[in-house]
Amino acid sequence: MHELGEASRRVFLAMEFLEGETLCVSEERYRTVSMRVSPGATPQHLSWSGRESWSPAVSLSKHRLIYIRDRAAADLWRRDLRTGDAQMIIGWNYNQGFPQYSPDDRRIAFQSDRSGMPGLWTCEAGGENCQELTSFGGSVGGTPRWSPDGRWLAFDSRHEGASHIYVIGADGGQPRRLTNGDGENLDPSWSRDGRWIYFASNRSGQWCVCGSRRPLGARPYR
Numbered sequence: 001m002h003e004l005g006e007a008s009r010r011v012f013l014a015m016e017f018l019e020g021e022t023l024c025v026s027e028e029r030y031r032t033v034s035m036r037v038s039p040g041a042t043p044q045h046l047s048w049s050g051r052e053s054w055s056p057a058v059s060l061s062k063h064r065l066i067y068i069r070d071r072a073a074a075d076l077w078r079r080d081l082r083t084g085d086a087q088m089i090i091g092w093n094y095n096q097g098f099p100q101y102s103p104d105d106r107r108i109a110f111q112s113d114r115s116g117m118p119g120l121w122t123c124e125a126g127g128e129n130c131q132e133l134t135s136f137g138g139s140v141g142g143t144p145r146w147s148p149d150g151r152w153l154a155f156d157s158r159h160e161g162a163s164h165i166y167v168i169g170a171d172g173g174q175p176r177r178l179t180n181g182d183g184e185n186l187d188p189s190w191s192r193d194g195r196w197i198y199f200a201s202n203r204s205g206q207w208c209v210c211g212s213r214r215p216l217g218a219r220p221y222r
Contacts, residue, residue: 053077055098059105064125066099066108076110076127089127090114098142101125102170103150109170111142120144120155122170133172135159143187146170147194154178154188154197165199165212178212179203185210 052070058081059065065079066089075091076099090096094114101108105125112121112130119135120142133153141157147170154167157175163184166175179185183203190197191211201210 057100059101059125060103061105064101064105066101068096068099076108078125078127090123090130098144100144100146102146103148107150107170109144109146109153111144118142120153120168122153131172133168133170134166134175145188145190147190148192149194152194154190154199156186156188156199165197167197179210 053067054070056065056067063081065081067077067079068074069077069088073091073093074095074097075088076096077086077091078089079086090110090112094112097111099108099110107122107124108127109120109122111118112132113119114121114130115132115135117135117137118139118141120133121130122133123130136157137159139158140163141155141159144153144155146153151170152167153170154165156163156165158164160177162182163186164180165178165185165188167178168175178197179199179201181203183201185199185201185203188197188199196211196213198209198211200207202208203210
């Protein structure tokens, strides 16, 4: 393990591989930079991102990038990495967050308050046919992650108090809670075989990475 550039003095909100060993990184100051995966790497500001772009996600084909652009509201934008063309695909009066491409690049999962309350939504890759999968009930939630087969989404939410990890079908249904207790559980991520979901948790009194494949309960992962 090694430190990338000035990471110890900066807070990164999201990271995605653009190509090869180049990361697309969202900083706490709401701007998007690129960075090589090498010791001492220096973040390079991406001129198109301005100072209000964050939460980048790259398609599996590496041809498209989606991200949030914060202006009057937090809009969802798509950029063609081959031509440089960019367009807003969801926005205007709603706030979006944490977009993620599905494994086949045909759908996008994201957080939105377009129904009046924050919730988990999906749409087609061009922003069409938005569908709310579940509401967070006025609480904070998000960071959706697709299962490798594209059938499920994992996400975190505080609608039951502390932040917990949930799983829901990609077409909707009843969310299933994977964690319990009073600890904070955040930022889920699937294993490559889809059998485990890993996440950050302070359930043991200090932050660590945990994994779960049962409806309730999780175990520290070392």
